[in-house]
Amino acid sequence: MSEILSSAQMRGIEQQAIASGAVAGLELMERAGAGVVAQIATVFPDLPPSTALILCGPGNNGGDGFVIARLLHERGWDIDLHLLGDPARLPPDARSNYQRWAAIGPVTPWNDAKIEDLLDKMASGLVVDALFGTGLTRPMPPETARTWHGFATLLHRAQNARPQVVAVDIPSGLCSDSGRDFEGAFWADLTVSFHRAKWGHYLAPSGPPEGGAARCGLVVTVDIGLPQAPAPGSVQLVERPSSFLGKTMRAHKYGHGHALVLAGGAGKGGAARLAARAALRVGAGLVTVAASQPAIAEHAAQLTAIMLRALPDGYTLRGMLQDERLNALCLGPGLGAARAQDMVPAALWAKRATVLDADALTAFADDPAPYFAQLHDKVVLTPHLGEFRQLFPDLAARLAAPVSRGPAYSKIEAVRAAAARAGCVVLLKGPDTVIADPSGRAALHSATGANAAPWLATAGSGDVLAGLACGLMARGHSAFDAAANAAWLHAAAARAFGPGLIAEDLPEMLPQVFRELGL
Numbered sequence: 001m002s003e004i005l006s007s008a009q010m011r012g013i014e015q016q017a018i019a020s021g022a023v024a025g026l027e028l029m030e031r032a033g034a035g036v037v038a039q040i041a042t043v044f045p046d047l048p049p050s051t052a053l054i055l056c057g058p059g060n061n062g063g064d065g066f067v068i069a070r071l072l073h074e075r076g077w078d079i080d081l082h083l084l085g086d087p088a089r090l091p092p093d094a095r096s097n098y099q100r101w102a103a104i105g106p107v108t109p110w111n112d113a114k115i116e117d118l119l120d121k122m123a124s125g126l127v128v129d130a131l132f133g134t135g136l137t138r139p140m141p142p143e144t145a146r147t148w149h150g151f152a153t154l155l156h157r158a159q160n161a162r163p164q165v166v167a168v169d170i171p172s173g174l175c176s177d178s179g180r181d182f183e184g185a186f187w188a189d190l191t192v193s194f195h196r197a198k199w200g201h202y203l204a205p206s207g208p209p210e211g212g213a214a215r216c217g218l219v220v221t222v223d224i225g226l227p228q229a230p231a232p233g234s235v236q237l238v239e240r241p242s243s244f245l246g247k248t249m250r251a252h253k254y255g256h257g258h259a260l261v262l263a264g265g266a267g268k269g270g271a272a273r274l275a276a277r278a279a280l281r282v283g284a285g286l287v288t289v290a291a292s293q294p295a296i297a298e299h300a301a302q303l304t305a306i307m308l309r310a311l312p313d314g315y316t317l318r319g320m321l322q323d324e325r326l327n328a329l330c331l332g333p334g335l336g337a338a339r340a341q342d343m344v345p346a347a348l349w350a351k352r353a354t355v356l357d358a359d360a361l362t363a364f365a366d367d368p369a370p371y372f373a374q375l376h377d378k379v380v381l382t383p384h385l386g387e388f389r390q391l392f393p394d395l396a397a398r399l400a401a402p403v404s405r406g407p408a409y410s411k412i413e414a415v416r417a418a419a420a421r422a423g424c425v426v427l428l429k430g431p432d433t434v435i436a437d438p439s440g441r442a443a444l445h446s447a448t449g450a451n452a453a454p455w456l457a458t459a460g461s462g463d464v465l466a467g468l469a470c471g472l473m474a475r476g477h478s479a480f481d482a483a484a485n486a487a488w489l490h491a492a493a494a495r496a497f498g499p500g501l502i503a504e505d506l507p508e509m510l511p512q513v514f515r516e517l518g519l
């Protein structure tokens, strides 16, 4: 896992390093610009020097642009540099680099019509977007957004005859905390960020307009010599499973836990069976499906390694949970609202590791306060956005509100607030899956860019995710780790299968995913 930062955290780290005398702002800017130029050479090794259109803004992002212009010029590029704003009002480090560049080549004052014309004619080379970075807190000037929109449309049409677009720190117009588009944000083939990636690089607010991850292209982070100590309250990007997933020679099946997946009525058992299969494949030692009596025959015809019990009501569940070996529970997939209302309090009473999904979330949406009061630190809630909206309508409304000023409210803040209110781990699903616990610990799993897993948008894939988290908790993972690892395994399984994926395929891809992890 690596850490990702908010703009305020990044500013704090920079300011502290500069104030302590460890490094000068000008030095940071030089390393930032050099980092971008080095990444251009690495990511586009076959791109010969030609014309680089460099768009500089009025703040330090523009300052990076002047450094990039100078360094690309040294490498033989023709630079066509345009500055939005008054050079006299540039912040000091940016002004120094403006002056260094102005001694080498011209600075053209910003003119949207002219830039639009230039962009229209560019069939190769580079466009460097150094207009706005982490300091942007309001929409770009509307003409600039319009100019870019015209160019972006053109580029999409001319895939093979167009320049490469490189964003400095973040595509201009994006909120680096939320990934929201302030309006008319740029997009890039390559985004080079500094020190750490920002939340907005990986969050994927759904459109229109699409934000963050959809606009950044390849995100690369370069070291600019800032202290490496983790920032307080930073968010972890889930890049690999964080806990041991193998099985050791000495452990027997009970050493890997016994997961209990509750199912609902007759004809509604598929979702619970998907969850149970996922729990078994992820390595739980034993998995039992507990169904209502009328559904037993149906399950019996479908289940083999998974055991089956009849479970009429919550009272019986309390009795069943006297068996301490049943150490992780999954309630929700296909459970039905009435059965959820009966079973969930009984499950929570037992204080076991518990995943609550689907009906075990929505059945309590009318009056969530007493439900939240029963939740505890071994519980994971796994809502999609619609279920989240039902349980946390105010937080969902803040997320959906139109954005005019930044930093905009982000999915990370919403899930942190939800976890604090619910008193348990909350995993909010999506191409950007955010996990948080009540202490504010948070992680983001991004199924975007090279990690995209769009075939997960298929009925039942959420049931598999719930089963994975339950199976991992049966194996001893904490609620937070189980949620984060489940999100990673879920997307890895989807990518391993590829197009045509349906939910049943996901558990069956785990052996391949585990082999690739070296288990």
Ligand SMILES: NC(=O)C1=CN([C@@H]2O[C@H](COP(=O)(O)OP(=O)(O)OC[C@H]3O[C@@H](n4cnc5c(N)ncnc54)[C@H](OP(=O)(O)O)[C@@H]3O)[C@@H](O)[C@H]2O)[C@@H](O)CC1
Residues within 6 Å of the ligand: 014, 025, 028, 029, 030, 032, 057, 058, 059, 060, 061, 062, 063, 064, 091, 131, 132, 133, 134, 135, 136, 137, 138, 139, 140, 141, 168, 169, 170, 194, 224
């Ligand atoms: N600090 C460091 O050590 C390092 C920083 N680095 C770099 O600095 C970047 C952050 O720089 P930043 O904080 O100066 O803000 P930036 O993203 O350039 O934009 C803010 C500017 O835009 C202006 N503005 C906003 N909206 C506007 C509008 N609609 N129309 C017109 N103007 C508008 C806004 O004006 P104001 O709000 O003040 O009126 C302000 O001037 C960061 O992303 C990284 O690239 C690296 O060099 C590494 C070392």
Ligand SMILES: Nc1ncnc2c1ncn2[C@@H]1O[C@H](COP(=O)(O)OP(=O)(O)O)[C@@H](O)[C@H]1O
Residues within 6 Å of the ligand: 384, 429, 430, 431, 433, 447, 452, 453, 454, 455, 456, 457, 458, 459, 460, 461, 462, 463, 464, 465, 490
């Ligand atoms: N476009 C997508 N990219 C990545 N993951 C996705 C995408 N669409 C859905 N998912 C994932 O698929 C799962 C769908 O869960 P859910 O909406 O509960 O579906 P269901 O109720 O049918 O099981 C979630 O884990 C979600 O993160």
Ligand SMILES: [K+]
Residues within 6 Å of the ligand: 061, 129, 130, 131, 132, 133, 167, 168, 169, 170, 171, 172
């Ligand atoms: K930028």
